[in-house]
Every structure is written in C-alpha cells, then in structure tokens.
Amino acid sequence: MAGAAPAARAAVVSAASDAAPTWRLEFALRRGATFRRDVSIRSQRRVIALVGASGVGKSSVLHAIAGLVRPLHGRIEIGDDCLFDSARGIDLPPHRRRIGYVFQDARLFPHLDVRANLLYGFRAGRAHRPAVQDPRFGFDRVVELLGIGALLARRSPGLSGGEMQRVALGRALLSQPRILLLDEPLSMLDMDRRDELLPYLQRVRDEAALPMAYVSHVPDEVRRIAEEVFVIGEAPRGDGGAG
Numbered sequence: 001m002a003g004a005a006p007a008a009r010a011a012v013v014s015a016a017s018d019a020a021p022t023w024r025l026e027f028a029l030r031r032g033a034t035f036r037r038d039v040s041i042r043s044q045r046r047v048i049a050l051v052g053a054s055g056v057g058k059s060s061v062l063h064a065i066a067g068l069v070r071p072l073h074g075r076i077e078i079g080d081d082c083l084f085d086s087a088r089g090i091d092l093p094p095h096r097r098r099i100g101y102v103f104q105d106a107r108l109f110p111h112l113d114v115r116a117n118l119l120y121g122f123r124a125g126r127a128h129r130p131a132v133q134d135p136r137f138g139f140d141r142v143v144e145l146l147g148i149g150a151l152l153a154r155r156s157p158g159l160s161g162g163e164m165q166r167v168a169l170g171r172a173l174l175s176q177p178r179i180l181l182l183d184e185p186l187s188m189l190d191m192d193r194r195d196e197l198l199p200y201l202q203r204v205r206d207e208a209a210l211p212m213a214y215v216s217h218v219p220d221e222v223r224r225i226a227e228e229v230f231v232i233g234e235a236p237r238g239d240g241g242a243g
C-alpha cells in the first residue's frame with residue numbers, strides 16, 4: 001500500500017474556525033528506494049494521533065517533524081514555528097527544533113542512574129539555550145509530575161518498562177521542548193503496565209500543554225490520549241484521513 005499512497009490533497013481541518021492550525025504537515029517523504037508517502041495533516045487540536053498499519057510511515061512522519069529525515073518537498077509548521085519549508089529554503093537542524101522525542105524503548109543510558117539520565121536531558125536543552133534562566137520544566141516539577149522521585153538513585157537496568165518510560169518522558173521534558181513526539185511509547189509494556197503509564201501520559205498532556213503527536217496501533221490508547229486522530233496510508237474519507 002505504501003507505494004500507492006494518494007497524492008497530496010486538501011488538508012482535513014478538525015474544527016470549523018479561521019484560527020491558524022496548530023499542526024500543518026504537508027510534505028512528501030521517501031524512505032529507501034521504494035517507499036513514498038504524501039502527508040497532508042492540518043489540525044487545530046493540540047494533541048493528535050497518527051495511526052495506521054505497520055509500515056505505512058507513521059514513524060517516518062515523526063522523523064520528518066524532528067528533522068531526522070528531510071522531506072522531498074513541502075512544509076512543516078507547528079504552532080508558530082516553521083520547521084521546514086522547501087519553498088522558502090527553511091530546514092531547521094534537529095537541535096534547533098526543540099523536540100522532545102520518546103521512543104518505543106526508553107533508550108536510557110544504562111551506566112547512569114535516573115537522576116543523571118534526567119540531567120542529561122536538562123543539559124541537552126540548556127546547551128542550545130544557555131540564556132534560559134528559568135526553564136519551563138524544572139527538575140523537581142518533572143520528577144513530581146511523573147512520580148519518579150523514589151527512582152532517582154537507581155540505574156535503568158533495574159527499572160520496570162513503565163518506570164523506564166516515565167524517566168524517558170522526564171528526560172524529554174527536561175530538554176525544554178516546544179513539541180512532544182511519542183512513538184508507540186507503550187508498545188513494549190504489558191496491559192497492566194500500560195494502564196499504569198497512561199495516567200502519567202495524560203498528566204504530561206494536560207500539564208505540559210505542548211503540541212503532542214502520538215503514534216500508536218491501539219485504539220483505546222489513542223482515544224484516551226489524542227484529541228484528533230489521523231489515519232496514515234488511507235484514502236481520504238472526509239474526516240481524519242491524512243495521506
């Protein structure tokens with residue numbers, strides 16, 4: 001299906017309003033020799049989900065937003081930020097996009113304890129914004145938000161999958177992002193651990209108040225997190241299709 005994606009089309013806008021969309025993703029992607037995907041997503045919602053079958057290009061869309069894959073052409077605007085616009089020659093490098101990225105696996109540094117993993121995120125954020133005196137996501141606030149105070153001295157190999165993902169979320173927030181991308185953050189957890197982690201994701205969604213794009217295969221998860229859902233890889237149906 002991937003190679004037969006429909007051409008770019010009029011974007012789907014979630015609510016009847018003249019306000020500028022929070023998400024404006026209109027671009028063409030190529031991965032490898034054969035995969036091509038035209039993406040057309042507009043949403044005024046802050047929290048969107050991207051769903052679709054395996055291999056349709058969900059992660060690739062997140063990679064393009066993060067600047068890890070360069071679209072063939074098009075534009076990527078989120079809130080007031082233009083991250084990519086081929087017509088205007090704009091292509092911000094990844095470190096200037098201020099994106100917090102949480103992957104399926106937490107990707108913590110195993111030789112560091114939780115505090116040091118979190119501080120890595122904090123320093124990474126500061127490295128690109130040394131002038132910020134009063135970061136929006138302070139260490140104590142993030143630790144409280146994610147309930148990871150009791151874990152600070154522990155190393156990641158001893159943590160449960162859910163604990164690791166909470167630390168990964170914390171590390172992402174401490175980098176002071178303007179946008180959060182979550183690529184199937186619950187997919188490696190069993191059902192009980194998923195149910196434990198979901199409320200933390202909801203807290204981050206509500207309290208961090210950042211634009212969030214959430215990739216998942218699980219309908220229940222998507223319903224509980226996202227305000228609008230876009231199906232990648234399906235022909236438009238007038239609502240929620242996305243290219």
Ligand SMILES: Nc1ncnc2c1ncn2[C@@H]1O[C@H](COP(=O)(O)OP(=O)(O)OP(=O)(O)O)[C@@H](O)[C@H]1O
Binds near residue numbers: 031033052053059060
């Ligand atoms: N680095 C790469 N080089 C070549 N092809 C790639 C690369 N990364 C992804 N692809 C291909 O691009 C297509 C989309 O992959 P992507 O991982 O974005 O899909 P996905 O919808 O996120 O899949 P899944 O749900 O299985 O994670 C696939 O056909 C994949 O094989």
